[in-house]
Amino acid sequence: QFGRRIAVKFFTLILSLVCLSAETPLRPVSTYSIVALDEETGQLGVAVQSHWFSVGTVVPWAKAGVGAVATQSIAEPSYGPKGLALMEQGIPADEALQSLLAKDLGAAVRQIAMVDAQGNVGAHTGSRCISYASHSTGKNYSVQANIMAKSTVPAAMIQAFENTTGNLAERMLAALDAAEAEGGDLRGRQSAAMLVVSGEPTGDSWKDRIVDLAVADHQNPLLELRRLLRISQAYRHAQSGDEYMEQNEMEKALQEYSAAAKYYPDNPELPFWSAVTLAQTGELQKALPIFKDAFSRNDNLRELVPRIVKAGFLTDDQNVLQQILAQ
Structure with a gap:
């Protein structure tokens, strides 16, 4: 009889593991996260920090004009695409979540949150999620955490x-910082990620992603995530500047390049393109000191000048070029 009891327990354990997805981590993705909708812009986002390697490959999911999902604890990644598919059909976030939970034999170990483009919110913390584990919902958002110190x-x-002002990404990052300041994950910190998509889909998913950042393994993942967010904002402005340059809208290009340089002053290439735009619009004297500073920090940018002339991004006026290259 003792042997039978051992066998029953063994097969029960095997069955419980089979009930969980084959892709599900067998250790908890101890995590705190936020899903949110920005009413003003329609942007949807997820931000997460965890004591788990590369949390960005598991927890955050979002689709422009549809919704955002965070799936954690003993995470089942399929809640992401399946939840988005249901919300895209017009099913509110809370109903979509309940529909998926009803079919999940591992629901007791899941922690999931969803928000749709209309601001409906659904959240679930299973009874077997490791404490401290809970979630709280508000207007257009949900925060959730498990294995917390407090x-x-x-x-x-x-x-x-x-209480934080700024765009959705900045507000979500403030929420993560607050979680960490409150004690965060009992086991420590390792990775972080953020995904923000536009309110209106363009039809091109790569254009819909406003922020898509991941810190796979770092001693201070939130600090690194903040650094990457600042750089990503710089390059988003730079990309807009490139598009305006292509359309020969120099004034708008200059505004975008200038904004990019402010976000990421450590990179001399960003002010370099501001100088190029100034030179193209007849403001050479304003451009020259910017060229000088950029060349002093990266002399390879000097070699780039004749190449962009050939590509049509800078005048071929020899007098102008001589003054630029003399810096």
């Missing part, structure tokens, strides 16, 4: 998110 982590996230 039960007060979600409340700290809410306060930070609701």
Whole structure:
């Protein structure tokens, strides 16, 4: 009889593991995260920090004009694409979540949150999620956490998110910082990620992604995520500048390149393109000191000048070129 009891327990364990997806991590993705909708812009986003390698490959999911999903604890990644598919059909986030939970034999170990483009929110913390584990929802958002050092982590996230100004990415990052300041993950920190998509889909998914950042393994993942967010904002402005340059809208290009340089002053290439735009619009004297500074920090940019002339991005006026290259 003792042997039978051992056998029954063994097969029960095997069955419980089979009930979980083959792709599901067998250790908890101890995590705090936020899903949110920005009412003004329609942007949808997810931000997450975890003591788990490359959390960005598991937890965050979002689709422009549809919704955002965070799936964690003993994470089942399929909640992401399946939840988005249901919301795209017009099913509210809370109903979509309940529909998926009803079919999941591992629901007790899941922690999931969803928000749709209309601001409907659904959240679930399974009874077997490791404490402290809970979620809290508000207007257009949900915060959720498991294996936290303190039960007060979600409340700290809410306060930070609701009282921080700025765009959706900045507000979500403030919520993560608040969670960490409140004690964060009991086991420590390792990775972080953020995904923000536009409110209106363009039909091109790569254009819909406003922020798509991941820190796979780092001693201070939130600090690194903040650094990457600042750089990504710089390059988003730079990309807009490139598009305006292509359309020969120099004034708008200059505005975008100048904004890019402010976000990422450590990179001399960004002010270099501001100088190029100034030179193209007849403001050579304003451009020259910017060229000089850029060349002093990266002399290869000097070699780039004749190449962009050949590509048509800078005048071929020899007097102008001589003054630029003399810097």
